[in-house]
């Protein structure tokens with residue numbers, strides 16, 4: 001590499017780092033992006049957790065397994081006879097691997113067309129916003145930059161009592177790589193990742209037990225939504241055990257026995273594979289040299305202000321390695337905003353309108369506050385909801401489960417939160433995000449024309465229902 005001096009060096013090319021590098025280059029800055037991600041076969045790949053081991057491969061498998069499931073349980077209702085439907089796990093995995101590879105190669109292409117210097121290897125921040133770059137062959141070089149952006153992401157948390165062994169006890173990445181459907185699968189953690197992965201293997205035929213330490217199911221979601229979700233997941237055969245604190249694992253000939261305690265005492269369950277999905281922690285191993293001025297908080301996140309500035313001059317940090325929800329789109333927005341701020345432009349992240357999506361069936365999505373949060377805030381509010389059972393499009397799709405719910409302030413009609421559980425919830429929530437971004441009221445949503453018959457009418461009707469003016473469902 002001839003060039004050693006840059007305007008911006010980004011360490012990490014996940015969904016926070018690579019958009020930052022591209023936007024900085026669009027802003028006419030000289031940019032390098034360093035990434036050390038290696039796949040199981042030892043090959044380097046850009047895209048970080050999201051593209052290689054997270055969002056994209058999980059959605060590929062969710063899609064395949066959902067189609068398989070629907071062919072078995074839903075086609076008959078359409079009059080389609082699909083006897084003898086089989087799953088070929090090798091082909092399913094090959095398709096997933098192809099999607100991942102083309103996506104990660106796409107980033108190499110994007111870097112090239114934007115003029116970003118793409119470096120594969122390790123990056124370490126040194127004092128005075130310098131960076132030590134260690135290439136794949138071990139050669140080291142000191143690079144200088146006017147600004148450095150740290151986007152080193154996160155890694156899965158391990159349970160001391162059930163350590164990963166890469167074969168029987170795996171993390172979320174391992175659970176995306178199974179070559180056959182386990183007969184009995186144990187999932188520790190009923191969070192977003194645990195539920196998505198549990199759903200994949202359940203739909204493909206595994207007996208799935210989900211052990212969750214908390215008594216409350218999906219505490220991050222609106223509790224009306226969580227209750228509805230639990231009902232559907234149980235119906236699908238996910239054996240979700242709440243308040244179940246895992247204390248250890250015993251490996252034997254018959255599988256792995258997980259020991260746990262719940263309100264009723266000590267219990268155990270024996271499974272063939274275990275996925276530990278108890279959360280992720282910020283990843284900063286080997287990232288920081290001495291005297292960089294970067295501070296970590298008590299949980300290991302890099303400390304930043306509201307504009308993602310660290311305590312060190314001209315050093316920024318974005319994505320999973322800083323506070324806030326560990327979501328790809330949150331990191332992307334932070335990365336782009338930081339690239340604009342570096343270029344002297346005006347930009348900010350609106351943390352109030354970051355959507356969350358759980359890609360189960362039914363899908364779950366929300367933006368803004370839950371009803372519990374609004375209630376706790378003391379602000380008077382109104383709620384409107386509309387069931388997909390009353391949506392012509394949802395019924396035509398054979399997907400009548402769930403509802404859309406709009407929570408708004410009674411004083412000025414401001415939309416405070418929107419929650420959807422049902423078909424394409426992750427797509428539907430975009431309208432609510434836009435509405436909240438523009439500080440829309442429920443009246444704005446009510447007066448917006450929604451095409452018929454579409455799923456989006458559920459959101460329209462929920463907004464109308466908030467003022468007891470729904471047309472297609474009785475107002476309560």
Ligand SMILES: Cc1cc2nc3c(=O)[nH]c(=O)nc-3n(C[C@H](O)[C@H](O)[C@H](O)COP(=O)(O)OP(=O)(O)OC[C@H]3O[C@@H](n4cnc5c(N)ncnc54)[C@H](O)[C@@H]3O)c2cc1C
Pocket residue numbers: 011012013014015016017034035036037038046047048049050051053054055056058121122123124151152153154172173193283285286287318319320321326327328329330331359
């Ligand atoms: C199974 C699963 C499913 C998920 N599904 C979704 C989803 O549907 N939607 C969603 O929004 N989020 C999802 N997530 C979360 C999402 O993947 C993360 O929020 C996102 O990847 C964070 O982006 P990031 O760029 O901050 O970090 P990462 O994606 O982790 O990328 C960080 C990169 O930096 C590299 N790096 C670290 N340190 C160094 C160093 N010193 N030198 C060089 N390179 C370094 C790493 O190798 C990595 O490539 C999922 C996660 C998992 C595990």
